[in-house]
Amino acid sequence: MPPNWDTASSSQISLCPKSNDGSASYHLVYMITGNPGLIGYYDTFLKTLHNRLSDSLHFPPKSNIFHVYGQSLAGFEDDTCSGPIPESPYSLEYQIQRSQKTLEGLRIESGPRKGEQFNSIFLIGHSVGSYILLEIIQRLKKSSSPLKIKSGILLFPTVTHIAQSPSGVKISTLFRIPDFPKRASIAAKGLVWLAPEGVLKWLVGLVARMPPEAAEVTTRFLKSRMGIWQALQLAKEEMDNITEDRWDEDIWGIEQEVAEVKDERPKLIFYFGDNDHWVANHTRDALIAARGQAGPGNESSKPIMLIDENGVDHGFASGIARALPRRSRSG
Template sequence: MSSRISFAPSHENPAASYHLIFLVTGNPGLISYYDTFLRTLHELLSEKKSETGVFHIFGQSLAGFEDNDTPSKTTGLPHSLEGQIESRLQCLEDQCIPSGPRQGQVYDSIILVGHSVGGYIILEMLQRLRKSSRCNVKGGILLFPTVTHIAKSPNGAKFSALFRIWGFPRGASLAAKALLWPVPDPALRWLVHVVVGMPQDATEVTMRFLRSRMGIWQALHLAKDEMETITEDKWDEDIWGIEHEDAGSVVDIPKLVFYFGENDHWVADHTRDALIASRGREEGKLSSKPIMLIDENGIDHGFCIRHSESESMAEKVKVWIDEIIHR
């Protein structure tokens, strides 16, 4: 399994528009969980290539989750939330058209797609990219985003209590590895696939995560940082947009789409509803504020581990990408 997924179709028309769809994963940050989602999205976007341009779909595992990753050079610990933001920014800025007559050039537009904490990372990236001329970010799509007060969610409250125990991320990861070490791979695979109920391909990714050198520690270390960092809404109108009578005055603000779960154990209903009320677009008004939607189809926060939900989300994301490209 690779630490990155890249679908970069070749194209020989130098006048074609090139668009980068850049995925930021949730936690645990293994890109392989998103294979079905990204593959389906690639197929859907490729169907209309002649009408909308050329799409390059790219995603990479968060730092610290692959076996060849190393701890932070600054702290010697797993990578922090701030470290993940900086590494995603560097990865994005390194992207260029990989082949064809415009090889090596920058993309005409970039759309960021973030899942869970990836939504928070996207907002931070947008904040820091406002002064960048290299990255033409046209929009962001945030799926089941944890962007405010994650510790107030049902799961967040449970983990926050555990994280008050000194050294819990490291201690828990060592205990988990000690418990898993004597378990043969077939038995562990059976537990993940049958008892937990994961599909076969997600089971293999989870096996890799559980057996990795520092993946469990990285996931818990990052989760602790999320609980402490993801609190108040701290972004301004440069990110959130405004309602205005003149559409031309807000055209340079990236378009954002938020898609929340109906019963998301990582997002408290009251914090979600407060964010929608304060930052969401009001129906019928000229606005650059985000479109904020709540799922009505029973799709789970961890949609990426199930084929049907991955395909359903890819269909929705494809529609939003078309709207962002054509606005």
């Protein structure tokens, strides 16, 4: 069936089939963005994902209904600010709590099962969204939440030692300047507001080599009340907080595990970039060695960890990737 878009605001994407079947299983795919946290960057990706799920032989549309949902992180677009513009950007902790609260509030939107919980939930996190994803899973487990998280898919995940990455090393130097996020955002805003929106969009597309849709999202971000400050302040928190592996076996699983316990754990799938400028190769390889599956085996509940072989960039969501990756190599 053709999708039904609910575009009440630019800061949300909601995609589900128009038809409903009370006997079908309802699944939620919940997208958590990276930084900058604008869901509009993921428009093409989420449409492609929804189409492939709807056509999949493993998930026949008649017996499985998918709702794909994502929202911008707070502070990046004007309609994500609660009330008046806040005095300071939203913290990483606030982003985690807000993403979790939204997830817990989502229900089947229409049809005979309207208002019920989904049969299963698939979380997707990109970059810092992967860190938020792991935090949400951990907090839901500790609270004995009834939500049924089936899987977590972590794309270009920045979950440990982001400051050691090539870009992390560079930006960490800037953050040594007192109050750098605010000062830099004020300077940038001054330049941005001098340019008419049409000219700015053209410049963004030209300089960043973005397609028109991504350039429009970026222009909206640059013109927002506090988007630049929010992005820089969140990046600073990422450098400060995303360091050592902070999760235990409740999240990571173990190599040999009984089927009953294994089935209760969300299956984690990591998709790393090759020479990702936000993920140092040595920290990636150390995480794969410590937490990834040792090899093929049905008894392991540890994550599947893959490294891209398609040349897909960390910032694929800005319009670079127009389809899901076809190949990867195991880590």
